[in-house]
Every structure is written in C-alpha cells, then in structure tokens.
Amino acid sequence: MLSSRNRKCVIMVTSFWSVMKLLESSWSKAFGFVAFLVAVIAAVLQHLENCETTKYFMMSHDMKALEGVFRQKNKSCFILGATGETGKELLKEIVERKLFSKITLIGRRQVTFEDKAFENLVQEVVDFEKLDDYAAAFRGYDVGYCCLGTTKAKAGTDGFIRVDHDYVLKSAELAKMGGCTHFHLESSKGADKKSGFLYLQVKGQVEADIEPLDFERYSIYRPAVLMVDRQESRPTEWFARKLLGPISSLFPTAMSIPIQSVTRAMVANTLIPAREKVEILENKAIYDLAKAIEK
Ligand SMILES: NC(=O)c1ccc[n+]([C@@H]2O[C@H](COP(=O)([O-])OP(=O)(O)OC[C@H]3O[C@@H](n4cnc5c(N)ncnc54)[C@H](OP(=O)(O)O)[C@@H]3O)[C@@H](O)[C@H]2O)c1
Structure with a gap:
C-alpha cells in the first residue's frame, strides 16, 4: 500500500514519463499534452498542499x-x-x-x-x-x-x-x-x-x-x-x-x-x-x- 506522498510522486513521475513517451509519436501528441497538463496540475496542487507553514504540526500534547x-x-x-x-x-x-x-x-x-x-x-x-x-x-x-x-x-x-x-x-x-x-x-x-x-x-x-x-x-x-x-x-x-x-x-x-x-x-x-x-x-x-x- 503506497503512502499518500508516494502516490503523489508516482502520479507526477508517471505523467512526466508518459509525456516523454507519447510525444515520440505524432498520433498521440494530444494524449501527451493531457498527461503533461495532469503533471502540471499535480505539481501545483502539491505546492498548494505544502506552501503553508504549520508550526502546530509538531505538537505533542496529551x-x-x-x-x-x-x-x-x-x-x-x-x-x-x-x-x-x-x-x-x-x-x-x-x-x-x-x-x-x-x-x-x-x-x-x-x-x-x-x-x-x-x-x-x-x-x-x-x-x-x-x-x-x-x-x-x-x-x-x-x-x-x-x-x-x-x-x-x-x-x-x-x-x-x-x-x-x-x-x-x-x-x-x-x-x-x-x-x-x-x-x-x-x-x-x-x-x-x-x-x-x-x-x-x-x-x-x-x-x-x-x-x-x-x-x-x-x-x-x-x-x-x-x-x-x-x-x-x-x-x-x-x-x-x-x-x-x-x-x-x-x-x-x-x-x-x-x-x-x-x-x-x-x-x-x-x-x-x-x-x-x-x-x-x-x-x-x-x-x-x-x-x-x-x-
Ligand atoms: N462555506 C465555505 O466554504 C467557507 C470557507 C471558508 C470560510 N467560511 C466562513 O466560515 C464561516 C461559517 O461558514 P458556514 O458555511 O458554516 O456558515 P453558514 O452555514 O452559512 O451559517 C452561517 C450562520 O450565520 C448566521 N447568519 C447568517 N446571516 C445572518 C444574519 N443576517 N443575522 C444573523 N445571523 C446570520 C446563520 O443564522 P441562520 O441559521 O439563522 O441563518 C448561521 O448560524 C463564515 O464566516 C464563512 O464565510 C466558509
């Protein structure tokens, strides 16, 4: 079972890899573009997810x-x-x-x-x-x-x-x-x-x-x-x-x-x-x- 973080990495790497492969063949340029878009969106969401500082995270109260x-x-x-x-x-x-x-x-x-x-x-x-x-x-x-x-x-x-x-x-x-x-x-x-x-x-x-x-x-x-x-x-x-x-x-x-x-x-x-x-x-x-x- 992959952790949420690993799942996100897999999505981004797979999308990027797909872009490279798909762009090789002209007939699948459209799919390549979609995969590229997915990778960009995933990267933006990943950024939004991590851009806020959260000093409360380390809290260790009972x-x-x-x-x-x-x-x-x-x-x-x-x-x-x-x-x-x-x-x-x-x-x-x-x-x-x-x-x-x-x-x-x-x-x-x-x-x-x-x-x-x-x-x-x-x-x-x-x-x-x-x-x-x-x-x-x-x-x-x-x-x-x-x-x-x-x-x-x-x-x-x-x-x-x-x-x-x-x-x-x-x-x-x-x-x-x-x-x-x-x-x-x-x-x-x-x-x-x-x-x-x-x-x-x-x-x-x-x-x-x-x-x-x-x-x-x-x-x-x-x-x-x-x-x-x-x-x-x-x-x-x-x-x-x-x-x-x-x-x-x-x-x-x-x-x-x-x-x-x-x-x-x-x-x-x-x-x-x-x-x-x-x-x-x-x-x-x-x-x-x-x-x-x-x-
Ligand atoms: N919705 C979102 O996605 C979101 C996101 C971020 C922040 N917020 C903010 O979080 C707060 C709570 O949101 P919520 O969605 O839980 O609120 P909500 O369900 O719309 O409830 C609003 C409350 O304010 C009261 N209220 C509205 N108009 C009033 C008036 N004219 N006079 C007196 N009381 C009035 C309502 O009373 P009645 O039941 O009598 O109408 C209700 O108790 C809001 O300040 C909102 O802007 C919301």
Whole structure:
C-alpha cells in the first residue's frame, strides 16, 4: 500500500514519463499534452498542499489529559452562528466532549433539539441590528466562538458586509466587555484587508478590527472551501465541492478542508496553551491540529 506522498510522486513521475513517451509519436501528441497538463496540475496542487507553514504540526500534547483538566475549570462559552454548518458541528463536538459547564447559543432565532444531550443549552435570541441592547447576552463567558457569516448572493453586498464585518465586530466588542478571554473567529483562507475581492477584504478587515480589542487570546481560523453536505442549496459551492472531492482525497488541504477538521481544531486550540496572544491558523495548520483530537 503506497503512502499518500508516494502516490503523489508516482502520479507526477508517471505523467512526466508518459509525456516523454507519447510525444515520440505524432498520433498521440494530444494524449501527451493531457498527461503533461495532469503533471502540471499535480505539481501545483502539491505546492498548494505544502506552501503553508504549520508550526502546530509538531505538537505533542496529551489531549485526553488536557480535556480532563479543562473540564474541571467549569468554564462557559457562547457560540455565534450555531445554526450554520460549522456552528452545528462545533456545538456537537463540545457537547459530546462535555467541555463547558455552560454553553449559550447566541443567534437570531430559537432552535429546538430532539437530543437530550442538548437540553441544558441556553439560547439568547438577539436582534443583530440592535446588538447594544443585548449586551447582557454576551456577559460572563470565558470563551466565544464566532461562526457567523452570509454570502453576497444571499444578502447583497451591503448585507454581506453588515453580517460578516459589523455583526461580528460588535459581537466581539460586547464579548470583550462581558469578560470573554479567548475569542475564536472563523475567517477564510486568503483573508486580507487589502484584497481586491470583497469577500477576502471583508474577512481580513474584521480580523484586523477585532485585534485591538485585546482579548487575552484571539484565534483566527482561515479554512479553505468547507467540505460538508450543506442543507441549504448553494449551487456554486455544491459544484466546487463536487470538483474538489476527488482532488481532496489526494491533496486534502490544497483547496478544501473537511468541516470536522475546522471544528476539531477549534476545540483542540481551546484546550492547548496559547503560543501567541493572536494566532492565525491557516488551512493546513487547522487540518494538522484537528488530527491531535481525533475521536
Ligand atoms: N462555506 C465555505 O466554504 C467557507 C470557507 C471558508 C470560510 N467560511 C466562513 O466560515 C464561516 C461559517 O461558514 P458556514 O458555511 O458554516 O456558515 P453558514 O452555514 O452559512 O451559517 C452561517 C450562520 O450565520 C448566521 N447568519 C447568517 N446571516 C445572518 C444574519 N443576517 N443575522 C444573523 N445571523 C446570520 C446563520 O443564522 P441562520 O441559521 O439563522 O441563518 C448561521 O448560524 C463564515 O464566516 C464563512 O464565510 C466558509
């Protein structure tokens, strides 16, 4: 059985060899060109897979022990966006692990849960347009997770900025005022406040605007395309996931990431001691960190 790395090498070498052989005969030039393309694409994906530095990879914490210690501290947390794909998965993860003595979902609507494991959750329904009126909803939490977000297609340009920047920043401000010490923000791969793309610019801007709030610890996650069977219909994302599915089995972090890796990395990063006050976890770092806390 070949390792993933060896498989990638075999693909690249075979493709290259094929190019050389096939180009010898004129009738198969087209196939040679295709093989050449495959080799180039494989090389690009291999590069994307390895171009991010991942200082979390070498981590050697005993996660089970850390979970036990954390549990005893009786900490509380809130989740923003717990009705979304990442938020739902994150909630499941922290409820199953019984990490917090109190978990509050802050959102624009009440949700019902069948499962008894969720019966002790607290829910705060807020009007995000008047968040100042709901400062009490953010008071008294040690940890805050923000998985809030919309799309330009759904909310329009102004609506997207309002949710992904204004709501997120205001929530972070209230959380800080309310005593939150560790704020986790789900941002996006490529987030950059100087980007020419609205999505990446807004993500980068909100990351930067939260920093001066001076949380004791501020963790930013920058996942690539989330691999998840989304309930809501988003044709472009659906198409991207179908296209990336086969690629991700060979190059798991080049362009995408399983949603469980994001939520497990958030949990693992809650448990391990801070290395820096502000930490940015790029896609590969998220993937590697998540492996530390496999079920
Ligand atoms: N999708 C990707 O491939 C991808 C990749 C990288 C980063 N990200 C980022 O990761 C984050 C989470 O993504 P996701 O796909 O898990 O999110 P999602 O499934 O779209 O869920 C978004 C959450 O935000 C809430 N929300 C949306 N509009 C709102 C509004 N106007 N007022 C109040 N709440 C609102 C939703 O509440 P309701 O349930 O009430 O609507 C839901 O809880 C987002 O910031 C996204 O930009 C996504």
